[in-house]
Amino acid sequence: MIEASGLTKRYGKTLAVNNLSFSVDAGQVTGFLGPNGAGKSTTMRMILGLDTPTAGEVRIGGKRYQDLKHPLRTVGALLDAKWVHPNRSARAHLTWMAKSNKIPARRVDEVLETVGLTGVAGKRAGSFSLGMSQRLGIAAALLGDPEVLLFDEPVNGLDPEGILWIRRFMQRLAEDGRTVFVSSHLLSEMALTAGNLVVIGRGQLISQSTTKEFVARAAENTVKVRSPHLDRLRAELAEAGVAVTDSDGGILVSGMDSDKIGELAAQHQIVLHELSPQTGSLEQAFMQITGDSVEYQTGLPTGAALLEPSAN
Numbered sequence: 369m370i371e372a373s374g375l376t377k378r379y380g381k382t383l384a385v386n387n388l389s390f391s392v393d394a395g396q397v398t399g400f401l402g403p404n405g406a407g408k409s410t411t412m413r414m415i416l417g418l419d420t421p422t423a424g425e426v427r428i429g430g431k432r433y434q435d436l437k438h439p440l441r442t443v444g445a446l447l448d449a450k451w452v453h454p455n456r457s458a459r460a461h462l463t464w465m466a467k468s469n470k471i472p473a474r475r476v477d478e479v480l481e482t483v484g485l486t487g488v489a490g491k492r493a494g495s496f497s498l499g500m501s502q503r504l505g506i507a508a509a510l511l512g513d514p515e516v517l518l519f520d521e522p523v524n525g526l527d528p529e530g531i532l533w534i535r536r537f538m539q540r541l542a543e544d545g546r547t548v549f550v551s552s553h554l555l556s557e558m559a560l561t562a563g564n565l566v567v568i569g570r571g572q573l574i575s576q577s578t579t580k581e582f583v584a585r586a587a588e589n590t591v592k593v594r595s596p597h598l599d600r601l602r603a604e605l606a607e608a609g610v611a612v613t614d615s616d617g618g619i620l621v622s623g624m625d626s627d628k629i630g631e632l633a634a635q636h637q638i639v640l641h642e643l644s645p646q647t648g649s650l651e652q653a654f655m656q657i658t659g660d661s662v663e664y665q666t667g668l669p670t671g672a673a674l675l676e677p678s679a680n
């Protein structure tokens with residue numbers, strides 16, 4: 369289990385993580401979701417003791433990272449799959465890690481087998497594809513047979529087969545009873561993988577709930593409206609304090625259900641050509657909830673910005 373309370377990290381003028389509290393339970397994959405720059409990597413680094421919080425703390429199984437006797441046996445992480453020395457073989461890399469962490473050498477072959485790299489264990493890690501490097505990174509994270517696993521954007525840049533493999537693998541780890549915490553800026557990916565979501569924006573907690581609840585909450589509040597008197601309707605909705613965005617020859621209304629919009633239109637004798645509650649794509653749902661908290665606008669429509677690969 370991971371518990372963050374009041375976790376805060378400031379880099380100069382940038383408040384990367386701001387008073388963040390959440391918990392991650394064992395037995396399910398928990399997605400850590402937020403737009404680029406939201407503070408996910410910084411939070412993961414603080415969980416792993418690689419960065420010191422400016423305020424607050426995070427505990428793993430009740431202990432701070434620096435108080436863990438055998439850190440690799442408690443928590444394993446895949447942060448950056450490409451940090452392996454390129455001239456070392458996969459087996460040499462894992463053997464070195466095992467030795468320096470007092471982990472029995474037999475674990476090396478076990479984890480190579482687990483991630484399906486036994487056949488290429490003697491090859492230079494520098495010659496590995498991104499998918500193979502990710503597997504090697506996961507093997508390293510598993511060396512100490514830890515209860516808690518952290519993955520930072522593990523599917524970035526992978527082909528569909530690699531994505532599927534990682535998704536299934538994370539689910540298997542969770543089914544084994546481990547705590548699996550995985551960051552992503554893609555809700556559609558997380559919705560397929562994670563049962564719970566911790567969602568952040570601009571370093572702050574936006575929501576912690578089941579994935580189902582998160583998606584339903586966002587989607588149920590959007591209604592598509594088309595009308596030949598769109599300007600008048602827009603003005604009445606603004607008066608009612610409701611948010612409106614343009615969409616495909618009509619508008620998308622958030623925060624008022626379709627019954628109320630219909631009544632408002634009738635009251636002002638505004639003809640409607642369409643009044644349809646949207647189930648919305650997952651990405652739309654995510655944008656709707658995190659919309660105000662996107663730090664860097666890319667100039668692309670907001671939905672597309674989310675589908676851009678992260679800079680990680």
Ligand SMILES: Nc1ncnc2c1ncn2[C@@H]1O[C@H](COP(=O)(O)OP(=O)(O)OP(=O)(O)O)[C@@H](O)[C@H]1O
Nearest residue numbers: 379382384403404405406407408409410411678680
């Ligand atoms: N070492 C650092 N020095 C200064 N600012 C930093 C540092 N690390 C992160 N930041 C800033 O903190 C904020 C959060 O960054 P972080 O990388 O944690 O976000 P993220 O959610 O992981 O984003 P991404 O998905 O783009 O990696 C950003 O504004 C970033 O520029």
